[in-house]
Amino acid sequence: MSKTLKKAQDNYFLLSLGCSKNTVDSESMAQLMERAGIGGVGNPDDAQYLIVNTCGFIGPAKEESINELRKLGENKRDDQYLIAAGCLTQRYGGEVLKQVPQIDGLLGTRRWMDIVKLAGQLRDKKHPDPIYHLPEVATVGTDERGAMRTSIQGTSAYVKIADGCRRPCAFCAIPIIKGTAVSRPIEAVVAEAQRLEDMGIKELMLIAQDSTDYGHDLGMKDGLAKLLEQLCTQTSDIPWMRIMYAYPGYVTERLMDTMAQYPQVLPYLDMPLQHAHRQTLKRMKRPANTDWVYRTVESLRNKVPELAIRSTFIVGYPGETDEEFETLVQFIKDLRFDRVGAFTFSFEPGTTSEPLGDPIPEHVKEERRNYLMEIQQQISLEKNQELVGKTMDIMVDGNGDGMSIGRTYRDAPEIDGMVIVEGELPVGEIVPVRITGAMPYDLTATVDIEGPQIIGDGLLQL
Ligand code: SF4
DSSP states (O other): OOHHHHHHTTEEEEEEOSSHHHHHHHHHHHHHHHHTTOEEOSSGGGOSEEEEEEOOSSHHHHHHHHHHHHHHHHTOOTTOEEEEEEHHHHHHTHHHHHHOTTOOEEEEGGGGGGHHHHHHHHHHOOSSSOEEEOOOOSSOOOOOTTOOOEEEETTEEEEEOEEOOOOOOTTOOHHHHHOSOEEOOHHHHHHHHHHHHHTTOOEEEEEOSSGGGTTGGGTOSSHHHHHHHHHHHHOTTOOEEEEOOOOTTOOOHHHHHHHHHOTTEEEEEEOOOBOOOHHHHHHTTSOOOHHHHHHHHHHHHHHSTTOEEEEEEEESOTTOOHHHHHHHHHHHHHHOOSEEEEEEOOOOTTSTTGGGOOOSOHHHHHHHHHHHHHHHHHHHHHHHHTTTTOEEEEEEEEEETTEEEEEOTTOOTTTSOOEEEESOOOTTOEEEEEEEEEOSSOEEEESOTTSOEEEETTEEEO
16 A cells, blocks of 8 residues: 555545634534544645535635635545535535535535544445435534534634524525524533633633524523623633624623623624614614614613624625615714624525525625725724723734734734734733734734823823
C-alpha cells in the first residue's frame, strides 16, 4: 500500500463554511471523529474523509459551498471519500450531487452527529453509489453524543444554546433547513460552560437562530434570562457573556433586568431588525411595531448603561419604495446603533417571499446598502470619538511587531470593530487600555492608562 494511502487512512479534512452556528456543528463533528480514532489534518491530500460543512442560507453562500465541494471533488483520489454535510445538503439533498457528482456521502445538518456512522458506511460500502444520510427528521437532533456544542477561539467560545427557528420571516430559509427551534437543556449548557471555565475561557458568545426564544419549547418563560442567571452564578470565573441573535418583540423587561444586574452579561445586544417601515416589515412577515423598537431601545439604554446595540438590515426587499427606504434611513439616524450590518435582499426559492419575486434591480440594492452604511459609518465614528480618553477593558485577540489587537465589550468577534494597541499584550487576557484615537469602526489605544488625560475636545492634560 503506497505511503500516501497509508498516511491518509483514518484521517479527515474538514472545511467549515457559513455562520458561527455551522462552525459549532463542524467542531462537534470533529470531536466525534477524533473520539472514533479518526484524526484531523489540515491538508486534504493527507485525509481519507474530505468533509465540507456547507452553508445553504443565501445565493452567494450556496455558490461558495458548491465551489469548495467541486475543488475537492476534482482532486479526489480513489482512496478518499467526499462528504457534503450541513445546510446546503439538508436543503437540496440530491441536487447537490448533480452539481458535484464526485460526492460519496450526503449528511444533513439535522443529523451532524451521525458523521462517524456515515464515515464507517463509506469505508465498508461495496458499491460505487453515494450514500444519502438525510433521514426525515422534523428537527435538529438532540442526541449530542457528549460532543461539546462550542467553537473555541483563544479564550473566547461560541456556545450553541438552541438550533432551528419557529419564526415566519418570509425571506429566510432557516426554518426549512433546520426545522423549528429546539433548545438544549439548561443543565447541559451550564455544564458545558463549566467545562469551558475550567479550560480558562473568558468570553462566551451565546448563539442560536433566535436566542430570545431559548427555552420556549422546554416550557420556560424568559428562558434566556434564566439561563444567563444560572451561567453567571455557576461560572463566576467567566467575566464576559455576550448575547447574539435576539429577536425583536422578545427582548423582555426580565432580560433587560438580568443584563443590568449581572456584570458578566456584557452591555451588548445583537438584535437583527431587518427593516423599519411597517409595510416592508409586514411583507417580510417580521414584527412591524416599530414604536416597540423605539421604546425598547430607550428602556434598554436606560436600564443598561453603556449598552452597545448591533443590528442588521435588508435593503432591496421586494416592493421597497424610496419612501420605505427613507424610513429605514431615518430610523438608523434616530436610534444611532453602535454596530450595523446591511445586506441586499437575496431571492430564496422555497421561502414564503418567493411569490414576491426579486423586482428591485441589483444596482439599486447596492446603492441603498452603500448609502445606509455611509450614514452608519458617520454614526459609528461619532460614537467611537466619545470613547477617546476613556479607560476600557479589551480582550486581547492577537499581538506581534510591538502591537496588539483586541476587542472591547462593544465588539463581537469577526463582525464588529477592534482596538489597535501599542505594545504586545498577553493574548486571551482581558486588560485595561486607554483609548487614544477613533476611526469609523476601530479604535487605537495605549496600555499607559495613567498617561496624559483627555480633558475635552481631544485636548491633552499634560
Ligand atoms: S428569526 Fe432569523 S433564523 Fe428565524 S426565520 Fe427569522 S431570520 Fe430566519
